[in-house]
Amino acid sequence: MSASMTLAMPSTGVSEIPYDWPHRNSSRLTASQGSIWHVQRAGQGDTILLLHGTAASTHTWRDVIPALSGSFDVLAVDLPGHGFSERVVGGGMSLDDISDGIAGLLHDLKISPSCIVGHSAGAAVALNLVLKNQVDAGHIIGINAALLPFGGTLKNLFSPLARFFASTQLMPRMLARRAADKRAVERVLNGTGSTIDSDGMEYYQRLFQRESHLSSVLQMMASWELGPLLRELPGLQPQLMLIVGEQDQAVSPKEADSVARLLSKTEVMRLPGLGHLAHEEAPERIAELVEGFISAGDSNV
Numbered sequence: 001m002s003a004s005m006t007l008a009m010p011s012t013g014v015s016e017i018p019y020d021w022p023h024r025n026s027s028r029l030t031a032s033q034g035s036i037w038h039v040q041r042a043g044q045g046d047t048i049l050l051l052h053g054t055a056a057s058t059h060t061w062r063d064v065i066p067a068l069s070g071s072f073d074v075l076a077v078d079l080p081g082h083g084f085s086e087r088v089v090g091g092g093m094s095l096d097d098i099s100d101g102i103a104g105l106l107h108d109l110k111i112s113p114s115c116i117v118g119h120s121a122g123a124a125v126a127l128n129l130v131l132k133n134q135v136d137a138g139h140i141i142g143i144n145a146a147l148l149p150f151g152g153t154l155k156n157l158f159s160p161l162a163r164f165f166a167s168t169q170l171m172p173r174m175l176a177r178r179a180a181d182k183r184a185v186e187r188v189l190n191g192t193g194s195t196i197d198s199d200g201m202e203y204y205q206r207l208f209q210r211e212s213h214l215s216s217v218l219q220m221m222a223s224w225e226l227g228p229l230l231r232e233l234p235g236l237q238p239q240l241m242l243i244v245g246e247q248d249q250a251v252s253p254k255e256a257d258s259v260a261r262l263l264s265k266t267e268v269m270r271l272p273g274l275g276h277l278a279h280e281e282a283p284e285r286i287a288e289l290v291e292g293f294i295s296a297g298d299s300n301v
Contacts, residue, residue, distance in 0.1 A: 018206075021059065021203075022058070022059045022203070023062065026065075027039070027040050027084075030105075030109065032108040032109075033104045033108070035080070035085070035086040035087065035089055037077065037078065038057075038058065038083055038084035038085045039058075039105075040058050040065065040075070040077075041074065041075050042065055043068065043072050045071055045072045046072055046073065046114040046115070046294075047073040047074075047075055047113040047114060048068060048075070048113060048115045048116070049075050049076075049106075049115070049116045049117070049126075049135075049137075050074065050076040051102070051116065051117070051118040051122030051123075052076075052079060052082070052120075053118075053121045053123075054121045054217055054221065055213075056119070056120075056204075057078045057082050057084070057203075058077070058078055058083060059083070059200075059203040059207075060280060061076050061279065062283075064283045064286055067283055067286075067288075068291070071291060075109075075113065077105065079098060079102075079122070079125070081093060081212065081213070081216025081217075081219070081220070082213060082217070083207065087216060088101035091219075093216060093219040093222075093223045094223040094224070095223075095224060095226070095229065096128070096132075099128040102125065102129060102134075103129060112135070112136060113137050114294075115137055115138070115139040115290070115294055116129065116137050116140050117140075117141045117143065117290060118140070119145075120143070120144055120251060123141075123142030123143065123147060124146060124226060124229060126140050126142070127240075128229055130238055131229065131232045131236060137238055138238050138239065138297060139239050139294050139297055140238050140239070140240045141241045141293060142242045143245075143286065144244060144245055144248050144250070145251070145255070145256065145259070146250075147229070147233075147259050148226065148255050148258060148259070149225075149226045149227060149230075172212075172214040175208065175214050176208065176209050176210065176214055179208035182205060185204055185208055186201060188204075189204060189277070191250075192275050193274075193275025194245070194277035194278065194280065194281055196277055196280045200280055234262050239267075239297045240265060241266070241293045242256040242266060242267070243278065243286065243289060244256045244268060245274035245277075245278035246270055246271060246272050246273070246274065247274055247275040248274075248278075249276065253270070256268045267293070
C-alpha cells in the first residue's frame with residue numbers, strides 16, 4: 001500500500017472519509033474541474049483504473065486492490081456523486097457527463113491508465129472514455145458489464161420514474177431511512193445473485209444511508225442512455241474481456257454474448273457460482289484474470 005496521504009479538506013460540504021473505510025490510508029480528496037473527488041491509489045507499475053458501478057464506491061474493490069497493487073499502480077475512483085466524490089460541475093449524471101469528469105480528473109492527476117476495469121455501469125464508462133479518445137488504454141475489462149439498454153415496457157416505465165424520484169429529495173430521504181434496516185439492505189444485495197461478507201454488507205448500508213449518494217444514484221439511472229455507445233462500439237480498438245458471473249441477477253449473463261457478437265476481439269470469461277458482485281465474492285480470481293489478460297495482450301504486441 002502507498003503511504004498515508006494528507007487529506008486536504010476543502011470547504012465544500014464533503015464529509016471526511018470515515019477512519020475505518022477500506023484502504024483509508026490510500027485515500028485522498030482531490031480538486032478537479034471545480035469538484036472534489038475521492039480517489040485511492042496503491043502500488044507501482046503500469047496504471048490500472050478501477051471504476052465501480054451504480055450505487056457503489058471504491059469499497060467494492062477493497063480486496064481487489066491489494067491483489068493487484070503488487071504488480072500495478074492501482075487507481076480507484078468514486079464516480080461523481082457516489083461515495084465521497086461530489087457531482088461534476090453542472091450536476092449532470094449522464095454517461096458523457098461522468099466520462100468527461102473522469103477524463104478531466106485523470107488529466108489533472110497526470111495519469112494515463114493502460115488498463116481500465118469497470119464493474120456494471122462502470123464498464124460503460126470505461127468503454128466511453130476510450131471510444132471518445134479521452135483515454136488511451138490498451139485493455140478494457142468489464143465485470144458483469146451493463147452495456148445494453150433496458151428493453152420494451154421496462155425502459156418506458158423506468159426512466160420517467162427515475163427522473164421523478166431524482167427531481168426531489170423526498171425519495172432519497174425515504175430510501176436512506178429504509179437503509180437503516182440491515183435486513184432491507186441484505187435483501188437488495190442478495191437480489192444481485194451474490195453472497196458477500198458482513199463487512200461488505202455494512203459498507204453498502206452506510207452508503208445507502210447517505211442522501212447525497214442515493215440522489216446521485218437515482219439521477220444517474222434517470223440520465224443513462226447507452227444507444228450512442230452501442231453505435232460506436234464496433235469501432236473499439238483495444239482488447240476487451242467480459243467477465244461474467246453466471247448467477248448474476250442484475251445483468252443477464254447473455255448480454256456478454258450479445259456484445260461479443262459486435263466485437264471480434266472480445267473474450268468472454270464465465271465464472272460459475274458468482275453473481276453481480278463477483279469481484280467482491282472472488283477478488284483474487286478476478287485479479288488473476290486481470291493480470292492474465294494484460295500479460296497475454298502485451299505478449300501479442
